[in-house]
């Protein structure tokens with residue numbers, strides 16, 4: 001695991017060189033955004049300790065295995081901890097793959113969602129404030145994928161709505177040839193592109209993603225990524 005202090009309030013934890021989760025400082029301790037793949041709970045707890053705090057809340061961007069893989073183990077080790085995920089994504093955390101009537105009827109790939117025994121204590125809705133983080137629905141990669149904007153300094157945690165593998169910000173529909181998984185595992189590309197466009201209005205200063213390094217000058221990078229996605233043949 002690589003631990004990188006992004007700012008006073010944020011640390012980035014990277015597993016296997018490609019899977020990120022984040023510790024976000026709040027007054028009472030850390031909110032952990034995503035839990036990476038399975039088998040990483042002890043290292044995540046140690047990272048929080050090294051950063052001088054305890055994990056008080058776990059926030060999930062979506063229910064893919066590389067984002068919630070260590071959820072159950074963390075929940076066991078932490079005991080009482082709040083667990084939050086969007087209202088739409090919550091059923092996917094217990095492997096309910098039914099689609100809603102107002103959604104594109106693109107089938108979901110069940111093997112990407114291993115499910116968890118941990119049940120969320122909070123389900124999040126559009127515009128809600130969770131600690132310092134504003135919840136923004138960004139469906140497409142999954143039906144209920146959610147991004148979070150830290151309103152203290154306009155840091156955007158995009159989950160897999162955006163990826164920055166190789167250091168270039170892209171919409172998840174335009175991943176590089178050498179790491180196509182976020183694109184291959186995206187549920188609905190039209191929605192994913194629309195969600196990336198929606199994020200422009202958040203005017204992010206810094207963008208932090210599930211995969212790839214931090215992207216400074218976020219608004220400009222996002223505008224360019226959205227433009228490239230619009231031109232991409234894959235969409």
Ligand SMILES: [Zn+2]
Pocket residue numbers: 062064067141160182185
């Ligand atoms: Zn994903």
